[in-house]
Amino acid sequence: MRLKPKQQLDLKALKVWRIVAILEWLFFFLILITYGILIKYLTFPVWPIYLILLGVLLIGYFKIFLVPKLQWEKWSYEIYENEVELMYGILVVRRVIIPMIRVQHVDTKQGPILRHYGLSTVTISTAATVHEIPGLEEEKADELRDYIAQLAREADPNE
Template identity: 45%
Template sequence: MQTEPQKRISVSALKVWRISGVIKAAIEWAIAVTAIIIIHIFNGPLWVSVILIAIAIILTYLHIFLFPSIRWKRWRYEVREEEIDTLEGIFIISRTLVPMVRVQHVDTVQGPILRKYKLASVIVHTAATAHEIPALEESEAEELRFYISKLARVAEDDV
């Protein structure tokens, strides 16, 4: 059996995922506050408002602190001549092997938050799916994109 992939994504991914967590938490708080206002307008029970606030606090902690840390510690990848091996997940651990002969094309993508931290994600496309290696340093993402596309061409020529 092959060993688990060893390469890690950038530690700056934590910052990016925490910023995304802040955005999610802000949306959740907006929903909670709206629900509390509606409950208050219709003289609803106070305990419902307290529960909504408690849920919002817990979700804020999970999205900003806990989930990004676990996600970063778990995320691993490795590119070999025959396959791309990824390991990811928080509650459900997923290990994926993508054969090079199945790779059709490779992209690098950057959203505004990734761009601010000079990160990019590599997306490997097959006929049926797309597999992402998130939050790599820009130069590493470009090198990886070129390397995977080169290996995919070689694998295609061998078939």
């Protein structure tokens, strides 16, 4: 079997994922707070709040600590001369080949959080599919984008 791709995402991507996860987790936290308020003003039983607290904490642990870490560890990619290879996923491990001659365009994009950390996402589109390499350093992402675009241009259409 050929070697697995080795290039990894920027470590700061992990940070960004965690921040996003915290923001999402706040929604669950809101449920806890709502229930707390309900107890105060209405005659709701008190015991479920412990259950909810436990649930929210568990979700928090998984979403904020465990999942992003595993995800980051599992993410790797490699740019070869003739193709791009991606490998990622925790429960479902995906391994993708995108030949350069099938690449239609390459973009970089960044949201506010990524921008704050100087990161960007590279998007590779073929005529049928779209793939992403999330969280590379801005300069590296731009470089990569131009590099892939150039390889895609040069790729031999007769291959």
